[in-house]
Amino acid sequence: MTPVNSTHPGRLRVQERFVSVQGEGALVGVPSSFVRVSGCNLRCAWCDSPQTSWAPVGSSAKVEELVRWALGGPRHVVVTGGEPLLFGAVAELVHQLRQRDHHVTVETAGSVWLDGLACDLVSISPKLAHSTPWQRDSTWAARHEARRHTPRTVRRLMDAFEWQLKFVVASDNDHQLERDLQEIEDYLGEIALTRAERWRVFLMPEGTDPQRLGRAYGKLAPLCQRTGFRLAPRLHIHAFGHRPGT
Numbered sequence: 001m002t003p004v005n006s007t008h009p010g011r012l013r014v015q016e017r018f019v020s021v022q023g024e025g026a027l028v029g030v031p032s033s034f035v036r037v038s039g040c041n042l043r044c045a046w047c048d049s050p051q052t053s054w055a056p057v058g059s060s061a062k063v064e065e066l067v068r069w070a071l072g073g074p075r076h077v078v079v080t081g082g083e084p085l086l087f088g089a090v091a092e093l094v095h096q097l098r099q100r101d102h103h104v105t106v107e108t109a110g111s112v113w114l115d116g117l118a119c120d121l122v123s124i125s126p127k128l129a130h131s132t133p134w135q136r137d138s139t140w141a142a143r144h145e146a147r148r149h150t151p152r153t154v155r156r157l158m159d160a161f162e163w164q165l166k167f168v169v170a171s172d173n174d175h176q177l178e179r180d181l182q183e184i185e186d187y188l189g190e191i192a193l194t195r196a197e198r199w200r201v202f203l204m205p206e207g208t209d210p211q212r213l214g215r216a217y218g219k220l221a222p223l224c225q226r227t228g229f230r231l232a233p234r235l236h237i238h239a240f241g242h243r244p245g246t
């Protein structure tokens with residue numbers, strides 16, 4: 001079982017690192033270096049980076065070496081996973097990059113808090129009920145269900161940093177989509193989101209097939225008009241396909 005808040009001072013298990021453009025969220029299109037750490041406390045049924053969760057792989061890397069690598073690339077850096085907030089060395093990595101005038105986004109499911117973290121943008125993707133892998137692994141489903149709903153931690157992250165919220169929605173199924181939207185509204189009520197903040201909430205369709213995503217955008221756009229949420233395209237899928245290093 002993946003330990004929560006496990007710490008290896010000065011080192012991180014990295015599944016991949018690469019330079020690309022940010023494909024999702026408010027900084028879409030910005031050239032960025034990506035560091036994808038391996039290890040997650042959740043197991044989403046549809047996880048699109050299972051090499052960091054269901055079957056974690058990766059190589060141990062020193063924070064100093066990751067900093068040196070990132071300094072040779074774009075000013076923007078994205079630390080993603082897996083769940084970066086499980087690892088104390090992530091705070092160290094982000095700190096060192098920001099000391100050198102880099103802009104760092106940390107992508108998280110918002111289910112854990114990391115002491116010592118300070119970042120330029122926290123991209124929080126709380127997991128809705130449809131993410132629980134009941135059909136796949138009952139042990140992990142129970143763990144996932146116990147860990148995924150953490151509105152107080154999400155609110156704490158939002159109060160601490162510049163933020164965006166990304167909800168993955170099941171756009172193939174109209175009935176499920178309406179349930180997702182209601183669950184999101186309930187969630188936003190729990191974190192006391194204001195009307196003025198709703199444009200910072202992204203609806204992102206689940207899936208890694210460009211045609212399926214295209215159909216989803218057409219379905220989600222009117223819902224965004226209705227709710228005030230923001231449509232989240234997945235640019236990297238359309239530009240490069242769903243493959244490593246993008």
Ligand code: SF4
Nearest residue numbers: 040043044047053082
């Ligand atoms: S939180 Fe992210 S990395 Fe972890 S299982 Fe869910 S989608 Fe995969």
